[in-house]
């Protein structure tokens with residue numbers, strides 16, 4: 159018997175931004191339930207609140223109303239410092255623009271999240287190597303980001319996101335900046351992480367071709383979600 | 387890799403900007419060290435004063451002399467274990483620039499009361515037996531290249547006429563703070579000339595130096611001395627040698643105070659220079675801080691990274707500043723001693739001065755880090771990630 163457990167649960171979430179005296183509603187009564195081990199793609203027009211959803215799940219932003227439970231923690235109620243520790247343990251984030259630190263090598267970038275753990279130096283080195291080998295960059299350990307192609311940079315970004323073995327992988331348009339070929343490589347990699355390692359993945363994308371790699375696709379428009 | 391690796395790499399990003407900042411801080415430290423060295427040289431004179439010596443002078447002014455007859459009355463006071471005296475000779479060597487302090491002293495008792503003037507026994511004997519003899523300090527001897535047996539011609543100002551003294555000895559200071567720029571001549575020989583040409587002012591002394599048995603009685607004894615001569619022809623004012631020296635430099639003391647203030651102001655300049663660099667460096671990396679926070683870095687980690695960067699730049703500046711100070715101080719000493727005579731006898735850099743400068747800079751660096759740190763911590767991660775940078 160398989161117990162399907164929701165690892166991400168958003169209930170009646172409302173989010174709006176205030177700019178001047180104007181309130182911009184982004185999410186209204188938004189509900190989402192992601193079972194453990196699911197690969198979910200979120201699609202929707204620009205400005206529909208996709209990035210906002212990921213930020214809320216990662217605890218980088220707070221809802222105006224509603225509750226968000228992620229990996230057993232009520233994210234919307236945590237204090238800043240606890241949230242940072244929780245995020246280090248449970249969340250891996252992949253960015254559209256890779257966001258590698260330019261003065262650090264591929265291996266050092268991947269090692270960054272491990273600096274927050276109590277792992278020994280040799281243990282860290284072992285995990286960094288394993289993560290980079292997993293994304294097919296075992297031979298690029300000492301390259302700086304500017305010495306890598308966009309696709310390679312994004313794979314380093316993915317290695318950095320998974321090196322700490324987080325519960326959930328969040329990816330905001332991970333292929334948004336890549337050509338078809340590099341995008342395919344990245345998506346194949348994400349699918350492998352999902353299938354072979356059982357990672358829960360929530361990915362935002364514009365591209366239906368990319369969304370096809372996911373198990374489930376959620377269409378959002380102004381905070382109204384509808385699954386396909 | 388550790389956080390320190392990241393700090394070092396971050397400092398290395400803008401080589402030109404960081405180099406200029408480091409040079410700026412180094413220059414400030416150099417100025418700070420020169421100022422503190424000057425101030426300390428100044429105080430060294432005051433500190434060199436022995437706590438067990440009192441100075442008795444005319445109550446009205448140092449330029450009015452006291453009768454020689456006070457000597458025996460002073461010696462008779464309980465608690466005073468030695469009495470000597472001196473006159474300001476005020477001679478000029480070659481021209482007005484060639485100024486150095488000359489004291490006409492009672493040779494035996496003066497040397498007896500000033501054991502910090504260390505002298506070869508033979509030289510001491512020669513000085514005591516030659517009325518035209520003189521003693522000079524080692525620094526003074528070095529300055530003019532004088533050696534034992536040389537004749538020093540002086541033009542008298544307070545004691546008119548041309549004088550010639552033969553160097554009978556060169557003393558060394560027992561302490562680094564001992565003034566080695568004095569010239570000691572014999573009171574009896576100058577007084578003899580006075581008797582001939584200015585008999586009214588003969589047999590007087592500029593001030594008395596008293597040795598006391600117990601320095602804790604200095605206050606009581608000073609009052610006892612002054613009470614003894616109250617209502618007499620020449621009333622006295624007695625104070626510790628330290629107080630006397632401090633008073634001697636009192637007027638210039640306010641310049642010293644100004645210099646001290648300047649040293650503090652310099653730290654303010656460091657603060658601004660460093661804060662400026664840090665604010666730019668931190669703002670340029672807004673997105674990276676947001677990324678680090680997304681990875682789970684806490685406030686304290688960011689604080690460590692930014693403060694570490696400030697400290698590293700400040701430390702580089704400090705090291706360079708110290709490296710610059712050591713040769714610069716020699717140059718400065720030459721400049722100051724030729725322009726101001728030997729007024730600053732002690733222009734040496736104490737290690738504690740260097741430590742003080744570096745420490746002040748590092749503390750300042752921590753303050754400078756606060757401004758960019760607060761900006762970085764206040765920033766909204768979600769917003770910062772949206773901005774493409």
Ligand SMILES: Nc1ncnc2c1ncn2[C@@H]1O[C@H](COP(=O)(O)OP(=O)(O)OP(=O)(O)O)[C@@H](O)[C@H]1O
Pocket residue numbers: 175176177182184202203204205206207208209210211769
């Ligand atoms: N800090 C903010 N202040 C005001 N409005 C904001 C702020 N952040 C986001 N918004 C607005 O919220 C809405 C949703 O933004 P969000 O980035 O989540 O959209 P998105 O679906 O990710 O769009 P895209 O596909 O272009 O990335 C947008 O209309 C945006 O302008």
Ligand SMILES: [Mg+2]
Pocket residue numbers: 208209210330
């Ligand atoms: Mg978006």
